[in-house]
Amino acid sequence: MHIAIVTAGGAGMFCGSCMHDNTWAHALIQQGHEVSLIPTYTPLRLDEDNESLGRVFFGGVNVYLNDKYSFWRKMPRFLTRWLDHPGLIRMATKWSVSNQASELGELTMSMLRGEEGPHRTAIEELDNFICDQLKPDVVIFSNALLVGAVRVLEERFNGPIFCVLQGDDVFLDGLTDDYRQPVIDLISERAKDFTGFLVHSEFYRDYISKYLNLPPEKFSVLPLGINLTGHDGRPELRNNPRYTVGYFARICREKGLHNVMSAFVELRKHVPDAELKIGGYLGPGERAYFSESMALANEHINGIQYIGSPETAAEKIAFLKSVDVLSVPTEFLEPKGLYVLESLANGTPVVQPEHGSFPEILNRTQGGILVAPRDPEALANGLLQLADNDERIKYAEPGWENVRSYYSDSEMAERTVEILSSHFTETIGIIRPFE
Numbered sequence: 038m039h040i041a042i043v044t045a046g047g048a049g050m051f052c053g054s055c056m057h058d059n060t061w062a063h064a065l066i067q068q069g070h071e072v073s074l075i076p077t078y079t080p081l082r083l084d085e086d087n088e089s090l091g092r093v094f095f096g097g098v099n100v101y102l103n104d105k106y107s108f109w110r111k112m113p114r115f116l117t118r119w120l121d122h123p124g125l126i127r128m129a130t131k132w133s134v135s136n137q138a139s140e141l142g143e144l145t146m147s148m149l150r151g152e153e154g155p156h157r158t159a160i161e162e163l164d165n166f167i168c169d170q171l172k173p174d175v176v177i178f179s180n181a182l183l184v185g186a187v188r189v190l191e192e193r194f195n196g197p198i199f200c201v202l203q204g205d206d207v208f209l210d211g212l213t214d215d216y217r218q219p220v221i222d223l224i225s226e227r228a229k230d231f232t233g234f235l236v237h238s239e240f241y242r243d244y245i246s247k248y249l250n251l252p253p254e255k256f257s258v259l260p261l262g263i264n265l266t267g268h269d270g271r272p273e274l275r276n277n278p279r280y281t282v283g284y285f286a287r288i289c290r291e292k293g294l295h296n297v298m299s300a301f302v303e304l305r306k307h308v309p310d311a312e313l314k315i316g317g318y319l320g321p322g323e324r325a326y327f328s329e330s331m332a333l334a335n336e337h338i339n340g341i342q343y344i345g346s347p348e349t350a351a352e353k354i355a356f357l358k359s360v361d362v363l364s365v366p367t368e369f370l371e372p373k374g375l376y377v378l379e380s381l382a383n384g385t386p387v388v389q390p391e392h393g394s395f396p397e398i399l400n401r402t403q404g405g406i407l408v409a410p411r412d413p414e415a416l417a418n419g420l421l422q423l424a425d426n427d428e429r430i431k432y433a434e435p436g437w438e439n440v441r442s443y444y445s446d447s448e449m450a451e452r453t454v455e456i457l458s459s460h461f462t463e464t465i466g467i468i469r470p471f472e
Contacts, residue, residue: 038454039071041173043163044089045078045180054203055081057375058179060264062088064446065453073171075163077183085264085350094163095148095156096121103155104147110155114162142216149223151185164190175457177235181205181249184227197232197460201259202245204372207291225250232460235259238394241372257456262449263378265441267350270358270383272433280311280424283360283385285353285376288319288327293366293390295326298333299413300366304420305337311424316356318346357383362423364388366408366416374398377405378444381436386429388419401443404436 044058059081062074066088074081074089078100081089098120102109109117147154152161163186167176176190177199187198209221228234228249234256236242246253282301286292294315301313313334319327334341347353357363363380364387365371371393378398380387387405389395399405406422409415423429 038175038457039073039171039173040065040453040457041073041075041167041171041176043075043077043094043176043178043183043186044081045076045183054179054373056083056085057203057261057373058201059083059085059088060262060446061449061453063264064262064450068447068450068454070450070454071173073173075167077163093121094166095159100148100156100159101144103159104144107155110158114158142212142220145182145212145220146216146223148182149185149220149227151187151227152189154185156185160186160189164193168193175199175460177201178231179203181224181228182208184224184230187227187230191230197457198230199233199235199457200228200231201235202241202249202372203237206245206248206372207369210369221249231255233257233456235456237261237373238397240370240394240397244370245372259452259456260449261373261375261378261444262446263375263382263440263444264446265382267354268379268382270354270385272384272430272437274426274430275361277361278310280308281314281360281362282311282420283314283316283356283363283380284365285316285356285363285380286365287323288315288317289323290326291367291369292317293368293411295330295333296366296368296411296413296416297364298330300364300416300420301341302334302337303414303417304424305340307421308424311340313341314356314360315341315343316345316347316353353379354383357385360385361429362386362388362405362420364416364420366390366410367393368411369393371395378440381405381433381440384433384437386423386432386436388416388423390416398444402436402439403432404439405432 042058042062044055058074062072065072076089076093077095080093081087148156167190175196176194179201181200181202182205191198209217212220228251234251236245236256236258237260239258242253242256242258246256284294284297288294304311344356347356357380363385365376367390374394377387377389381402381404389399389405389407390410391407392410396407399407406419408419
């Protein structure tokens with residue numbers, strides 16, 4: 038089967054969705070399928086081998102200029118194509134490209150208008166590439182914000198066209214009031230052109246189908262999967278001189294770093310020498326938030342270390358192995374939670390809020406504790422519970438085993454083929470449920 042996956046780059050940062058799309062593509066290739074991973078907006082920034090094509094569609098610089106200036110849209114394509122060069126886009130993302138929803142309302146609307154808006158040429162270029170050069174059996178778009186390209190594609194492509202919904206609501210909730218509902222309405226209307234939708238949890242299926250007013254019967258649950266190569270940490274009774282709490286995710290309010298800080302202060306009342314180790318991408322727009330969060334530590338600042346954003350998978354794994362417990366206490370309803378799986382894969386249990394996808398992941402893996410959301414005191418109590426070595430290993434061992442049983446990339450690839458195959462024949466039989 039030839040699968041084309043249209044993914045979105047993360048504007049120069051490590052993006053969980055595009056990193057997962059790359060893992061997904063690699064796993065399908067390993068099982069003998071042909072996969073074309075097509076970047077849009079920006080190139081993918083990854084900490085593993087890059088499976089994506091060496092070109093970018095809807096290059097971020099041209100998208101911005103097409104949206105702002107009518108004269109730019111009228112220019113011959115050979116005069117504007119150079120701005121889609123991956124190297125140039127990488128350079129641009131270091132200086133001026135924003136992915137803050139509050140600043141992108143107008144641009145989002147113009148993208149969703151598809152062939153009726155200022156990006157028709159870019160849409161036709163992508164669709165021609167898919168239909169005339171790739172000729173895949175199935176096309177999958179990695180988020181609903183790309184739906185503007187589907188209507189034209191559907192006119193020429195005879196196979197099924199899917200959409201992965203994996204956090205679109207977080208971006209939409211960040212739009213200003215004058216754009217949020219019009220954008221949601223436009224996505225809901227345009228998304229009818231998709232054959233079906235893929236989500237990574239039952240929670241998110243129920244949530245996003247209502248959020249976007251989409252029929253739940255068109256949804257299939259495709260569990261997350263991680264490439265376990267290199268994840269060599271093991272559950273063990275550690276002899277660290279100090280109890281170390283870890284946070285590993287993008288530095289931003291929605292991921293809940295401030296909740297960790299407040300909980301750490303509370304934890305130190307009971308474990309005075311506890312330490313907090315922080316890793317993750319810190320964008321220019323989040324530096325004030327980071328400073329505010331660090332200020333919450335007060336006199337406990339000496340017990341906190343920020344290591345930055347690791348460039349390689351080996352560095353990330355070393356971080357996860359260096360902490361006793363991981364916590365990313367999100368403010369929003371997390372639809373994925375890859376950091377939880379990666380932590381468990383290295384023998385490090387987690388303490389997570391009881392919302393979003395976390396209850397499903399932890400009920401299945403038994404790899405950690407669920408606490409009340411947005412409650413630093415409850416989080417501190419959960420962290421204190423795992424300060425006991427025997428208690429920590431009680432969660433670390435099943436978590437390590439079950440993440441390998443239920444959340445491997447090979448399991449994800451097999452489930453993908455089952456879902457997609459059901460749309461090519463009526464004799465495929467009953468699709469195996471995710472258990």
